[in-house]
Amino acid sequence: MALAAPISARADWPERQVKLIVTFPPGSANDAAARIFADALGKKWGKPVVIEDRPGAEGTIGVGSFIAGQDDHALLYTVAGSITVAPLLVEKLPYDVNRDLVPISATTAIVLMLAVSNQLSVSSIPELIEALRANPGKYAWTSGPTLPRFVFSAFLKQHDLKMNFVSYRDASQPQADLGEGRIQALLTSLTASSSPVQAGKARFLTVANPSRAATLPDIKTARELGHPELEIEGLAGIFAGKIMPEAVRSRIAADVTAICREPDVRSKLEAGGHIVLSGTTEELKAGIEKQRSAMNELAKIIDIRNPQ
Numbered sequence: 001m002a003l004a005a006p007i008s009a010r011a012d013w014p015e016r017q018v019k020l021i022v023t024f025p026p027g028s029a030n031d032a033a034a035r036i037f038a039d040a041l042g043k044k045w046g047k048p049v050v051i052e053d054r055p056g057a058e059g060t061i062g063v064g065s066f067i068a069g070q071d072d073h074a075l076l077y078t079v080a081g082s083i084t085v086a087p088l089l090v091e092k093l094p095y096d097v098n099r100d101l102v103p104i105s106a107t108t109a110i111v112l113m114l115a116v117s118n119q120l121s122v123s124s125i126p127e128l129i130e131a132l133r134a135n136p137g138k139y140a141w142t143s144g145p146t147l148p149r150f151v152f153s154a155f156l157k158q159h160d161l162k163m164n165f166v167s168y169r170d171a172s173q174p175q176a177d178l179g180e181g182r183i184q185a186l187l188t189s190l191t192a193s194s195s196p197v198q199a200g201k202a203r204f205l206t207v208a209n210p211s212r213a214a215t216l217p218d219i220k221t222a223r224e225l226g227h228p229e230l231e232i233e234g235l236a237g238i239f240a241g242k243i244m245p246e247a248v249r250s251r252i253a254a255d256v257t258a259i260c261r262e263p264d265v266r267s268k269l270e271a272g273g274h275i276v277l278s279g280t281t282e283e284l285k286a287g288i289e290k291q292r293s294a295m296n297e298l299a300k301i302i303d304i305r306n307p308q
Contacts, residue, residue: 013248013251014045014047014073015047015073016047016073017047017048017049017050017073018041018042018045018047018048018049018050018073018074018075019049019050019052019071019073019074019075020034020037020038020049020050020051020052020074020075020076020077020238021052021054021062021065021066021069021074021075021076021077022034022051022052022053022054022055022062022077022078023054023055023059023061023062023063023076023077023078023079023082024053024055024078025053025055026053028055029110029189029191029192029272029273029274030077030079030108030110030236031051031053032272033077033107033108033110033236033269033272033274034051034077035051036265036268036269036272037077037107037238037256037259037265038050038051040259040262040265041252041255041256041259044255044258044259045255054066057090058081058082058085058086058089058090058145058146059078059079059081059082059086060082060086060090060093062076062078062082063076063078063082063086063095063097063101064093064094064095066239066241067095067100067101067241069241070241070243071241071243072241072243072244072248074241075104075238075239075240075252076101076238076239076240076241077107077236077237077238077239078236078237078239079110079234079235079236079237080233080234080235080236080237080284080287080288080291081146081147081234081291082097083097083098083101083288083292084288084291084292084295085146085147085295085304088295088299088304088305089146089304089305099242100241100242101239101240101241102239102240102241102242102244102249103237103239103281103284103285103288104237104238104239104240104249104252104253104256104281104284105237105238105252105253105256105257105279105280105281105284106235106236106237106277106278106279106280106281106283106284106287107235107236107237107238107256107260107276107277107279108235108236108269108274108275108276108277109209109233109234109235109236109274109275109277110189110190110234110236110273110274110275111189111190111207111209111213111215111216111273111274111275112144112148112187112188112189112190112207112208112209112232112234113187113188113189113190113193113194113204113206113207113208113213113216113219114152114185114186114187114204114205114206114208114222114230115175115178115185115186115187115193115196115197115202115203115204115205116128116178116184116185116186116202116203116205117178117179117181117183117184117185117196117201117202118181118200118201118202118203119181119184120139120184120185122205123203123205124205124225125205125206125222125225125226125227125230128185128205129159129161132156132159132161132162132163133159133160133161136161136162137162137163137164139163139164139183139184139185140163140164140165140166140182140183140184140185141163141164141165141166141183141184141185141186141187142165142166142167142168142174142177142183142185142186142188143186143187143188144187144188144189144192147232147234147291148187148188148208148232149165149187149307149308150295150298150302150304150307151187151208151229151230151231151232151298152185152187152230153165153302153307153308154229154298154301154302154307155227155229155230156308157301157302158229158301163184163185165307165308166183171192172192174186174188174192174193175188175192175193175194175195175196176195176196178193178196178201178202179195179196179199179201179202180201181201186202187208187230189273190213190215190216190273191272191273204216204219206219206220206221206222206225206227206230207219207220207221207222208221208222208230208231208232208234209221209231209232209233209234209275210223210231210233211275213270213273213275214270214275215270215271215273233287233290233291233294235277235283235284235287235291237277237284237287238252238256240252249281250281253279253280253281256279257278257279257280258279259279260276260277260278260279261279
């Protein structure tokens with residue numbers, strides 16, 4: 001009986017449907033992006049790419065499920081924070097992110113915005129600092145989980161400012177509270193902060209990403225405004241397990257790179273609040289290392305496990 005050829009020798013990969021495990025809940029911005037890539041890859045490969053959402057615990061549930069599966073027809077869609085942040089927050093991970101995950105393609109960076117309530121009557125970061133310094137402990141803030149919270153906590157500490165952090169279980173509630181003035185500052189994704197701005201109840205001060213958002217080209221980045229301490233690189237990407245040979249990983253990376261250049265895909269992702277990246281392995285690896293370095297610096301300023 002003939003033995004099955006090793007995957008590296010098979011030119012017809014994928015031979016069956018591919019599973020894309022996503023570390024975010026259905027309906028989230030990153031889940032939506034993963035579905036756009038899954039659809040495009042399925043068309044290229046002639047085999048369906050099905051989404052399996054495994055959110056929770058800073059991405060460790062989805063990552064753990066992916067690694068445990070040891071499936072050569074499975075890929076992981078997650079953010080760099082699953083590699084750079086989770087090991088700092090979870091005492092003993094059941095896997096080694098450096099050994100068990102192989103970066104394939106940088107896909108998108110979710111657009112992150114700093115918004116303030118009209119109650120503050122500020123229109124710039126220096127004015128925000130001045131208002132907070134004049135009223136220590138008077139105002140409240142919240143953010144998206146992990147990186148946005150770490151970055152804004154460090155920003156407050158670096159400038160010796162006092163605000164009250166408000167924790168939410170419902171991700172839709174902060175922008176409503178920003179609009180009603182129950183919180184005064186919100187650092188989170190564009191999609192989770194745009195409603196009160198569109199309603200004229202709040203304003204965006206800056207884009208926290210290193211580059212501007214295509215849908216808001218006139219809003220400058222924090223670095224452009226002289227506040228690199230507010231910069232966040234929230235990049236997402238596609239990863240493989242160590243079971244997948246390099247030849248297949250390279251082919252996937254080339255396909256994702258091509259998809260990232262497609263105008264229709266780019267417009268869908270940008271409309272969903274994303275900055276489209278190059279699709280390359282090199283960009284994902286470099287982004288992870290950059291974020292790992294940033295996390296090490298943040299850990300010198302704040303307690304990562306109890307930022308505020």
